[in-house]
Amino acid sequence: MMSEQFEPVIIGFTCNWCSYRAADMAGTARIKYPPNVRLIRLMCSGRLDPTFVLKALSRGADGVLITGCHPGECHYLEQNYKALRRYRLLKRTIAQLGIEPDRVKLVWASAAEGVQLAREITTFVEEIRELGPLHWPTSMARPQAEQSVVLEEVAA
């Protein structure tokens, strides 16, 4: 049943050890959350290259959710701190690009926190819904090679 309201599309990055398992746990426990988030599995939140976020936004995502293990619990010991550092800088960068910084959000979730992750996803979907669609200007007609040049310029 499709409503008239805007349905955001959100890309979520999870880490293999904690937050992806939390998403699995939410599934196993049959906890319902909005289907607007599409999750990508990385080995660690430290793998998150900020260009992934920019790519996602430029390809039509209205928001990006970044998740990982709680500080102190990273499977690779301390890499989530590096993700946190990048995230902070990333928010400031996209603000300067004219994108609402609230479109990118970082939450920590341990493997046991399926309920909490589902709740965070639900909240984030509503937040993005209120912000509205991003409409990052991409021309439909441009071939892919040119598009990636645009992306590099933007990310530099």
Added chain:
Amino acid sequence: MNKYLFYPGCSMQKNASSYLDSLMAIRADLGIGLEEIEDWNCCGATEYWSVHQLKAHALVGRNLALAEKQTNGTNTVVAGCSACYLNLAKTANYMKDDKVLRDRIEDALAAGGLHYTPGSLEIRHLLDIVYNDVGLETIKSKVVRPLTGLRIAPYYGCMIVRPDKDNRYGNPEYPMALDYLLEALGAKVIDFPQKTHCCSGHMTQISPDVAYELMHRLISGADRYEADMMVTLCPMCQLNLDAYQGDMNDYMGTDYQMPCLYFTQLIGLAFGYAPAELGIGKEFVDARPALAKIGVEVPEDVEVQKRKPRRRKKEEGLPMPRMGEEDGR
């Protein structure tokens, strides 16, 4: 000099005047500036709250609004009476969290041309200020007349630790702030397990037999540990334990003579002030005989009791657990 807004409350002005007098005497030594809130009104104590909660909230709200107007380099309100402190703190907190209540109090205040911004004031009790802001080091440095040999039962009363989420006085189940404070004055503080048990509050008016039972537990407890006196920080507690001790004795068939003073009076004595300046002598159960035991000047008409010599217990049997640094001394 730490500055605070001061809410004396009705008791401190009347039956607990010795609390106020002693506080005024020592405040310069403690380095605290107390600016009384202009035109403050009663906090509602317990009576008004049991009659009409919303009106009582508004009553307190008026005090908060007046205090907010007066903030001048400080946004902390200090109350000496536990009930005043708790009433002020509760209203201030609820106004922050409960929108409905906040709106209704705002309406009431607006009718009087007043306004209070929730969260703009911090409400604290006098013991909190003295222990956490002034600090034991400062107090120790001002002691000229240590209260060595005086055995004191520290009585916190029920209110300041319920609630105490920030552990301002130590563990709320067994606070130690007043204990450490009195030790810093040189006194011997007994381990008083009923330090946070109820003094019976207003049950003296409503149900005296319950009140006497509760008071008896406290006083007999202090007596069992051979305390010379009890020290408290709330006018209600002091009133009950002091003024009603005679009635309690009649009812229970006992003959306790356990004086009950305010902690500010003890601080004043240790700082070298004369008992009369601190309101000592006004209490129903005269504290001066107990003080005479440690050589504090005694007027002619008061009998001096001899101190019982105490035997030191020998260390034997299994060792006790170590209680040292963990307590935060």
Added chain:
Amino acid sequence: MSKEQNQPQNDKERVGVYICHCGSNIAGVVDVEDVAVWAKEELADEGVVVSRDYKFMCSSLGQEMIENDIKEQGLTRVVVAACSPHLHEQTFRTACGRAGLNPYLSELVSIREQVSWVTTDKQMATEKAKAMVAGGVERVIENEPLEPLRVPIHPATLVVGGGIAGIQAALEIADAGNQVYLVEREPSIGGHMAQFDKTFPTLDCAACILTPRMVSVGEHPNIELLTWSEVERVDGYVGNFSVTVRKRPRYIDVDLCTGCGICWEKCPKKVIDEVFEEGIGYRTAVYTPFPQAVPKYPVIDAETCIYFQNGKCRACEKLCPTGAIKFDQEEEILLLDVGNIIIATGFETFDARRIPEYGYGRLANVFTSVEFERMCNAAGPTEGEIVLRDGVTKPESVGIVHCVGSRDRNYNNYCSVICCMSSLKFAHLVKERTGAEVYNFYIDMRTAYKDYDEFYQRVMEEGVLFVRGRVAEITDATRNPGEEGKLVIQVEDTLAGRQRRIPVDMAVLAVGLQPRSDTKELTKKFGISCSAAGWITEKHPKLDPVATMTEGIFIAGAVQGPKDIPTSVAQGAAAAARVLSRISMGEISLEPVRATVDEAKCSGCRICNNLCPFNAIIFHEDRMVTEINHALCQGCGTCVAACPAGAISGTGFSNEQIMAQIDGLLAFSFPQNGDLVEMVPV
């Protein structure tokens, strides 16, 4: 571009897509046939040549379907849309391998845990499943064939912690003919079990069943016992750990010492023994913690020894018949090469001083369970007599308080598992030795395992009184006649529905179990993790309790969570079995998720150098380039993301793969007016 390297016959890969029904788990919400048809049509341009749906892809028929398609249709990539990769990624990889396709050229997309189980709207679920499949297809095209790394396993094993779990593990591995290093912090092995008197439910004497094992460890030719030692540092990776152990100086020459005991008999310096005697007994400055210590050599505690503090005494040196006292002995640093590590460092107990209303530390006759164990022990400070703090008087009534610091939001939320049984054990011992009145104050009786509930019934029949309620206060402030001179336990008797004040002579607090206070340092040293409560995190709480997420490091015993002796022994044996299987295989294969530096692109900026917690990143000063050691690299990818030149690539999770997946996921938006709208042509 990597695409060119992988070219089969044509321009594009040949992708097979398989949508699993998983019975009705997926098919009940997602229209799986629609997704399969859609994939064939809409993703044909990406290379999808086969698209099927089937009831159970993980079944042998499902797997055969994939294998046949690979062989007959010449598939070069496989995407299965089913359950979570954590369950069946390996299954489908192996199936591809059987059909001759590199296992890493397959992807498992989760449309069950991520879609059908969490979405109510069927249409939106189906559209999300399509998007997930598109993401998987785009990604798999960028996958590269990989080979797992093979790493040799050194046959020696390190066991950290000499309690019952560590002892069990060490013996099993050593009996199989392999070298074991057993490192123990205290002067003797034995752990907490050595402190106990009797063990439940059999009431076996703890020392009697433990000491034969301890002796076996001490005499075993394959076990090198390093007591009074600590692990300082761990380097390396599974199969090839290099461990630095610091052996503290005992100040006793173990080659000369005969264990005669004259030194500690004659030592004039007596101190309270906080560790073994839990603070209610004494030891001397030169001491063995208990008579059956293994090894039997004493140690000198330099902080209390008169000689070390002010140069006097030296009585032990004068009296030792073999001249074994060596005040100038120094610590030794050992470097051990091991293939696997088992951590069995055990637990600590909750500090009862944190609950002041129970009076521990203020009221003389309030004891903790561990103090009480020492009291009951025949070799303890009271020679097994149950007495009050004065050391002489027998109690006539004893109150045992359960759940002290456990099941309590203010302290520890969890249940400590063993306290109900040990409290019942105490009740029995008190009854047996003193005939006193015994009260157990409990919340629930947790006596779940073999013969445990029978033990509970037996103790009930012995006349022990049970009060169901959490104790509010233990005080000496008496109120009623009969309370004078006693401890009063104030409790709400929830079955009787009223408050009770029960006077007793002695109170025993069943303190809960806690992780060791240095757990965080431990986890950092070994590269493992612990939960918020502090227990070491096992690989899977139900199916893999003795492994950790770090290959080659196993755990056993209470370090993983509170447990009793039989379970600790079982875990010690389980960890040993895992290690033995590794040793017998001789080598192990590791997931090829690794980072590699393209030296041509590396400018030597060294931004990546400080990012690796596993010390896998090496900088070559001569060539000014960075290199990554594949064996040490754990594949987190942080350096991959950090390199500003893009010189580091991560196999298994490369930039190309992830960017492609993003493209695929976003290629199709939600339906507007019925049809999926293609947002951006890929």
